[in-house]
Amino acid sequence: MISCHRSHLEARCTERGYALDEVMPCVVAHNGDEWTIDVDHPAYPRTPKPGYEPPPSPDLTRKIGRAHV
Numbered sequence: 125m126i127s128c129h130r131s132h133l134e135a136r137c138t139e140r141g142y143a144l145d146e147v148m149p150c151v152v153a154h155n156g157d158e159w160t161i162d163v164d165h166p167a168y169p170r171t172p173k174p175g176y177e178p179p180p181s182p183d184l185t186r187k188i189g190r191a192h193v
Contacts, residue, residue, distance in 0.1 A: 150163070
């Protein structure tokens with residue numbers, strides 16, 4: 125179990141291609157924006173969602189853009 129701010133779980137979801145709704149079963153308690161998360165629950169976004177490919181980072185996009193100039 126971990127305790128974290130809601131925004132931390134939202135960030136993890138974004139990094140790994142999940143919607144917050146999909147991972148809510150791993151939230152075992154919350155007090156406002158302070159949430160207790162069961163990281164051993166199958167709904168916890170431990171790994172990227174199958175088939176998810178994250179967008180390139182803004183830094184990489186800038187570097188690639190400059191290389192073509």
